[in-house]
Amino acid sequence: MSESVRAAVFGTGSWGTAFGMVLADAGCEVTLWARRAELADAVNSTRTNPDYLPGVELPENLRATADPAEAARDADFTVLAVPSQTLRANLAAWAPLLAPDTVLVSLMKGVELGTTMRMSEVVEDVAEVGRDRVAVVTGPNLAREIASRRPAAAVVACTDEAVARRLQAACHTPYFRPYTNTDVVGCELGGAVKNVIGLAVGIADGMGLGDNAKGSLITRGLAETTRLGLAMGADPLTFSGLAGLGDLVATCSSPLSRNHTFGTNLGRGMTLQETIAVTKQTAEGVKSCESVLDLARRHGVDMPITETVVAIVHEGKPPVVAVKELMSRSAKPERH
Ligand SMILES: NC(=O)C1=CN([C@@H]2O[C@H](COP(=O)(O)OP(=O)(O)OC[C@H]3O[C@@H](n4cnc5c(N)ncnc54)[C@H](O)[C@@H]3O)[C@@H](O)[C@H]2O)C=CC1
Ligand SMILES: O=C(CO)COP(=O)(O)O
DSSP, X not given: OOTTOEEEEEOOSHHHHHHHHHHHHTXXXXXXXXXXXXXXXXXXXXXXXXXXXXXXXXXXXXEEESOHHHHHTTOSEEEEOSOGGGHHHHHHHXXXXXXXXXXXXXXXXXXXXXXXXXXXXXXXXXXXXXXXXXXXXXXXXXXXXXXXXXXEEEEEEOSSHHHHHHHHHXXXXXXXEEEEESOHHHHHHHHHHHHHHHHHHHHHHHTTOOHHHHHHHHHHHHHHHHHHHHHTTOOGGGGGSXXXXXXXXXXXXXXXXXXXXXXXXXXXXXXHHHHHHHOOSOOTHHHHHHHHHHHHHHTTOXXXXXXXXXXXXXXXXXXXXXXXXXXXXXXXXXXX
């Protein structure tokens, strides 16, 4: 990988920083944009991100700035890693600063509330670029594990396979193994819906429902993700890949997952307000469960687990009642 590839990463949270490390380790010159100047200064002076990845030493070829124009300058890849619901407003401010031929890369796993747009669609809309200039990185990539350089595979998706291959080369390291995929719709849906299923599994874990419940939720969660994907034109095989099953298993098994942990706290009996108060980082499923359900309704797709998560998180339904209702739905064949 040539040293001359430049990457800007907008968002110095856990995943923005960890993926910035991956790019730097693959040989790119990386500039992180941080919202707060103090964090940018801390990254540059201590070579760590004390707020999001304490104790992890950052590579020399990664630096930070609070100036978006400086971050964006001459970037071959402009990586976006802010909470999904803030992307539109942020990108509107950054769009005039972007390097002319830069490829925009979404790391985000959410669906916009109201518009039900996937993150790549928001990027196309706001930055006014064609879909061949927008890529997505997704898969089982818990930031803390990647930052410790523990091995993981990932998916780099773009409708233009040549662009996906360029990004693949730019982020391929001995511990990070990206595969290309041209099914952007499936890859993004896999990432966004797994957060909702992660909440459901967390709730079940918090209630002490056991591993059979977990296996059942993961599998039926994947079934409803696939149904939605099919209705939206995705390739169903994408959901048995890294962006589907891979990410779902990592999220639903790990205490590092914010969505899983958020659900566990709810399942243990914390109120929504108490759970929000102890959650310091972005748990995308909390908001995106509503936009995913909206998408399902627009496409006439039944998503009972997603519906249950919305009822528990946003309508105050007690988890015990929700479990009873899920289990007493009408009997049906498995492939439904
Ligand atoms: N952390 C992880 O393991 C992974 C996260 N993701 C996805 O990456 C995206 C970013 O997540 P994380 O970095 O983990 O979140 P985080 O909560 O660790 O960091 C979010 C970053 O966005 C900034 N931010 C918050 N509100 C903002 C606003 N209104 N405007 C501008 N910046 C704002 C924060 O200051 C912080 O730098 C999410 O969509 C998440 O689903 C994807 C794969 C792995
Ligand atoms: O997307 C992730 C792992 O691939 C991270 O999941 P959480 O956002 O639930 O922490």
